Amino acid sequence: MRDEGRPRLDGWPLRAALAALSVAALVLAIGLAVSTGEMRIPLAAALGAICDRIFGTAFAPSRIQAGIVWDYRLSRALVAACCGATLALCGAILQALLRNPLAEPYVLGISAGASTGAVAVLIVGFGGDVLTLSGGAFLGAVAAVALVALLAAGAGGGTDRVILAGVAGSQLFNAVTSYIVTTSASAEQARGVMFWLLGSLGGVRWPDVYLAAPVALAGFAVAAFHARALDAFAFGSDAAAALGVPVGRVRAVLFGLTAAMAATMVSMVGSIGFVGLVVPHAARFLVGPGHARLLPASLVMGAIFMVLADVVSRILVPQQVLPIGVVTALVGAPAFAAILYRSRRLA
Amino acid sequence: MTIRLDAVRWSASGRVIVDGVTLDVAPGSTLGLVGPNGSGKSSLLRLVCRLRRVASGVVTLDGTDVAALPRLAVARRVALVEQQAGTEAQLNVRQVVALGRTPHLGALAPWTTADAEAVETALDQVGMAERRDQPWHTLSGGERQRVQIARALAQEPRELLLDEPTNHLDIRHQLEILGLVRRLPATVMVALHDLNLAAMFCDTLAVLQAGRIVAAGPPEAVLDEELIRSVFGVRARVGRSPHHGRPQVEYLVDV
Numbered sequence A: 001m002r003d004e005g006r007p008r009l010d011g012w013p014l015r016a017a018l019a020a021l022s023v024a025a026l027v028l029a030i031g032l033a034v035s036t037g038e039m040r041i042p043l044a045a046a047l048g049a050i051c052d053r054i055f056g057t058a059f060a061p062s063r064i065q066a067g068i069v070w071d072y073r074l075s076r077a078l079v080a081a082c083c084g085a086t087l088a089l090c091g092a093i094l095q096a097l098l099r100n101p102l103a104e105p106y107v108l109g110i111s112a113g114a115s116t117g118a119v120a121v122l123i124v125g126f127g128g129d130v131l132t133l134s135g136g137a138f139l140g141a142v143a144a145v146a147l148v149a150l151l152a153a154g155a156g157g158g159t160d161r162v163i164l165a166g167v168a169g170s171q172l173f174n175a176v177t178s179y180i181v182t183t184s185a186s187a188e189q190a191r192g193v194m195f196w197l198l199g200s201l202g203g204v205r206w207p208d209v210y211l212a213a214p215v216a217l218a219g220f221a222v223a224a225f226h227a228r229a230l231d232a233f234a235f236g237s238d239a240a241a242a243l244g245v246p247v248g249r250v251r252a253v254l255f256g257l258t259a260a261m262a263a264t265m266v267s268m269v270g271s272i273g274f275v276g277l278v279v280p281h282a283a284r285f286l287v288g289p290g291h292a293r294l295l296p297a298s299l300v301m302g303a304i305f306m307v308l309a310d311v312v313s314r315i316l317v318p319q320q321v322l323p324i325g326v327v328t329a330l331v332g333a334p335a336f337a338a339i340l341y342r343s344r345r346l347a
Numbered sequence B: 001m002t003i004r005l006d007a008v009r010w011s012a013s014g015r016v017i018v019d020g021v022t023l024d025v026a027p028g029s030t031l032g033l034v035g036p037n038g039s040g041k042s043s044l045l046r047l048v049c050r051l052r053r054v055a056s057g058v059v060t061l062d063g064t065d066v067a068a069l070p071r072l073a074v075a076r077r078v079a080l081v082e083q084q085a086g087t088e089a090q091l092n093v094r095q096v097v098a099l100g101r102t103p104h105l106g107a108l109a110p111w112t113t114a115d116a117e118a119v120e121t122a123l124d125q126v127g128m129a130e131r132r133d134q135p136w137h138t139l140s141g142g143e144r145q146r147v148q149i150a151r152a153l154a155q156e157p158r159e160l161l162l163d164e165p166t167n168h169l170d171i172r173h174q175l176e177i178l179g180l181v182r183r184l185p186a187t188v189m190v191a192l193h194d195l196n197l198a199a200m201f202c203d204t205l206a207v208l209q210a211g212r213i214v215a216a217g218p219p220e221a222v223l224d225e226e227l228i229r230s231v232f233g234v235r236a237r238v239g240r241s242p243h244h245g246r247p248q249v250e251y252l253v254d255v
Helices: A012-035 A043-055 A063-098 A110-124 A133-154 A161-184 A187-191 A193-198 A206-225 A227-235 A237-242 A247-269 A275-287 A291-315 A324-346 B041-048 B071-077 B093-105 B113-125 B141-154 B171-183 B195-201 B225-232
Strands: B003-012 B015-025 B030-034 B056-061 B078-081 B159-163 B187-191 B204-209 B212-217 B236-240 B247-251
Touching: A012 A043, A012 A063, A012 A291, A043 A063, A063 A206, A063 A227, A063 A247, A063 A275, A063 A291, A110 A133, A110 A161, A110 A247, A133 A161, A133 A247, A161 A187, A193 A324, A206 A227, A206 A247, A206 A291, A227 A237, A227 A291, A227 B093, A237 A247, A237 B078, A275 A291, A275 A324, A291 A324, B003 B041, B015 B041, B015 B056, B015 B204, B015 B212, B030 B041, B030 B195, B041 B078, B041 B159, B041 B187, B071 B078, B071 B093, B078 B141, B093 B113, B093 B141, B113 B141, B141 B159, B141 B171, B171 B187, B171 B195, B195 B247, B204 B225, B212 B225, B225 B236
Parallel strands: B030 B187, B030 B204, B078 B159, B159 B187
Antiparallel strands: B003 B015, B003 B056, B204 B212, B236 B247
């Protein structure tokens, strides 16, 4: 779906400049994130502290500031970036495969399933010593994908049925999560349920970065390899098959990939809605529908969106950190409505 | 015989749709599939390009069983134009036609000038070159059909399968598209409802009824009053056009 004749965004120099620009914007957003907080640290000092750690320089004015920047804020911003990038990527993939502009992990109940899996491991001890938190989240996500696929197929399989099936699935999984928490959890654990339902970057540290970053990058590599196949799904799976796309294999790989990516992020930060919905549409508006451009654009824009959403969640209410899912939903719910309205007009 | 079907059977949810079809399509010729709704025309086309797998029997392309060919190999030589094509994606005309290059590009190969030329040629052939930047969802039904045909042509197929390509087209574009299809060097199988168009543009016709071929051969040998009555349940008179010499069907209804 390349478009050689289109005047904008064409040619290598322009594309390279655009890529550099978007990475610069991401770095700037992360810079903003590390300097904002209860203790305001000037951007230069924050960047200096990061520079000190990486290159062994001595720019940072104080060790306390340096510690806050490196140990808390930078790891948090990087996980936010990976998380936003991954969820946006999941949204772009699911929207193409299911041919539905509303598809994304949260709407389809994949995030809810992952939450249930994570809570089951954490509180009930499901899986004993074998199953890690991420493993439980992955199983929950796969169960959600299977349930939604089954429900959608049972309901006649149309591109709109899958959203209804997703609503049913996420209600069910959220109910199971709440059930587990109210019956089995201690009061302290119960307070934590908000975390799984709304998402929070509170407890994130460097080890989370080492998991989130490879998942985001590997997920992007696999998705980018399938960019042309995703283009070919525009007219449905039969049309894709007639163009030589191995439909069954591509679907299995990409549904598995989105379940794994969503589950990894949910196990770290809880289920965060609407990022996967809003960002791919914004990216499509900027770079067009071809996945060779849409996937990298979603990746970078998702990262920037989530880092900024985290900043907003920390400064919106003084002395208090909102769950990040509240912020993304405040932006995402109106966008969801707009997309719904627009797709109705097109139909 | 580039396309050959031998005793092909296929059923869906317990109902036999294609019931022992044997058919040869000569290289470069145009075969018209005619028959009432639900007689198995669309299913037969899907079996030829392996979108569906035969229950028994065999479909061969140049002597090779399609079931033994990878999907990509089939897509590189066989193009299908479906009856209905819809999308939610905000594509323009050129992007839709460019999809036809998918089987030739693979996953990572870069877009080349040869691909761009194939797309431009295909757009020219269906008369949509000037509309290349128009959004797909603003096109009329007939224009969408022509763009889908251009997409199939951009695939540079040796075998082209069309499922009622003249649906939604005005009469001029019906004649243009079928004329174009006939002139193509490709071997063509086309499902048609209009018997007069089928007689004018096809080298041979195959008449389907309830999944079986009840008659096959040149239009003048196949189309007669008895067949039209037994297959379609319609009284008709078949004459010869004084203009092009092909059979012409006149339906005998009281108006």
